[in-house]
Each structure stands twice: as structure tokens, then as C-alpha cells.
Amino acid sequence: MSLFACDKIGLQFPGRPAPAFSCISLAIETGDCLHITGPSGAGKTSLMRVIAGLTKPTSGRIIARPKRIGMAFAEPRLIGGLSVLDNLRFVAPRSTSEAEALLAALDIAAFAKTPASSLSKGQAQRAALVRALLVHPEVLLLDEALSGLDQSAWALARSLIEEQHLRENMAIVEITHDVSRTVSRGGKTLQLT
Numbered sequence: 001m002s003l004f005a006c007d008k009i010g011l012q013f014p015g016r017p018a019p020a021f022s023c024i025s026l027a028i029e030t031g032d033c034l035h036i037t038g039p040s041g042a043g044k045t046s047l048m049r050v051i052a053g054l055t056k057p058t059s060g061r062i063i064a065r066p067k068r069i070g071m072a073f074a075e076p077r078l079i080g081g082l083s084v085l086d087n088l089r090f091v092a093p094r095s096t097s098e099a100e101a102l103l104a105a106l107d108i109a110a111f112a113k114t115p116a117s118s119l120s121k122g123q124a125q126r127a128a129l130v131r132a133l134l135v136h137p138e139v140l141l142l143d144e145a146l147s148g149l150d151q152s153a154w155a156l157a158r159s160l161i162e163e164q165h166l167r168e169n170m171a172i173v174e175i176t177h178d179v180s181r182t183v184s185r186g187g188k189t190l191q192l193t
């Protein structure tokens with residue numbers, strides 16, 4: 001059975017002249033990799049929010065939804081007043097040692113006790129990726145989530161994601177403007193226009 005499936009869904013924001021996207025039918029299976037592409041404003045983030053269950057489509061039908069989703073966006077959305085580790089404990093209270101191991105794998109273990117508000121963008125994006133992986137999602141949603149990383153940090157992030165993908169059959173849905181930085185090479189592509 002699909003983790004996520006939808007039939008001819010569309011999303012029309014009130015007062016907008018055109019829908020954010022329309023007539024999309026999609027199935028995401030265990031272990032799938034899906035790359036969503038298209039120009040700015042094509043509806044990529046809107047579709048991802050629907051897959052995440054954050055937004056309801058205004059037409060069509062959702063047939064299946066995953067139980068556990070991990071999400072990371074270009075904007076890391078950490079709780080600024082909490083330390084990095086407390087941000088992670090917030091989503092996975094019993095996984096402190098795993099959180100520390102993931103921070104180390106992304107070369108940011110030294111920032112575990114640092115307030116999230118004082119991280120650089122790339123450090124915050126790595127912490128947000130750890131937060132997404134810690135819930136052991138069935139589907140990992142990445143919306144330009146690694147855009148602030150330099151090449152070596154990106155390579156670390158990619159291998160961490162790939163490990164979890166291979167070990168746990170986690171599906172990956174990603175949006176990136178830089179095709180050379182696609183985490184999930186060789187999967188399906190959904191082109192929005």
C-alpha cells in the first residue's frame with residue numbers, strides 16, 4: 001500500500017487568479033525517491049505542504065497518508081530560545097544519545113548546547129535536518145532544506161539521509177533548484193509548470 005496517494009488534487013488559494021497547482025495524481029511508496037521540479041511559483045512548496053498534511057487540497061481526493069513525516073525547509077524554523085539539543089528533545093524526548101550522534105555526523109556536535117538563535121544558516125539547516133531524521137519518518141520531505149550548506153557539509157548531510165533511506169526504507173521527496181545537489185538520484189521526477 002502507498003504511503004501517500006492522491007487523485008487529481010488541486011489547490012486554489014482564495015482570491016488568487018490561478019490555482020497553486022491542479023490535477024495532480026501521485027503515489028509515494030516505501031523507499032521511493034521523488035524529485036519535485038518546476039519554476040518559482042509553480043506550486044512545489046504548496047504540494048509538499050499538502051503531502052505533509054499541513055494544507056488541504058481544494059479539489060480531488062487524498063487516498064493515503066503516511067503516519068510519520070519528517071520535514072525540513074530552507075527556513076530551519078528552530079525554536080530560537082532553546083539550545084540545539086533541546087530543540088531535538090522537543091520532537092524526540094527519549095533520543096538524546098541518537099540526537100548527539102546525528103549532530104556529530106553532521107559536524108555540529110559542538111553546538112549542542114548553543115541557543116538555536118545564534119547558529120549560522122547552514123548550522124541551523126543541519127540541526128533542522130537532524131530534527132527531521134530523529135522521528136524516523138516513513139517519508140522525509142526536503143524543501144530546499146540543504147541550500148545553505150557548503151559542499152562538504154552537504155556531502156555529510158546527503159550520506160546521513162542516504163543511510164537512513166537504505167536502512168529504514170524511508171521515502172524521500174525533495175525540492176531543489178540545483179540538480180547537481182539532488183539527494184535522491186535515480187528516483188522519479190514530478191515536473192510542475
Ligand SMILES: Nc1ncnc2c1ncn2[C@@H]1O[C@H](COP(=O)(O)OP(=O)(O)OP(=O)(O)O)[C@@H](O)[C@H]1O
Pocket residue numbers: 013014016019020038039040041042043044045046047
Ligand atoms: N498562503 C498562500 N496564500 C495565497 N497564495 C499562496 C500561498 N502560498 C503560496 N501561494 C501562491 O501559490 C503559488 C505557488 O506557490 P509555492 O510557494 O507553492 O511555489 P514554489 O514552486 O514553491 O515556488 P519557489 O520555487 O519560489 O519556492 C504562488 O503563486 C504563490 O503566490
Ligand SMILES: [Mg+2]
Pocket residue numbers: 044045046143
Ligand atoms: Mg517553494
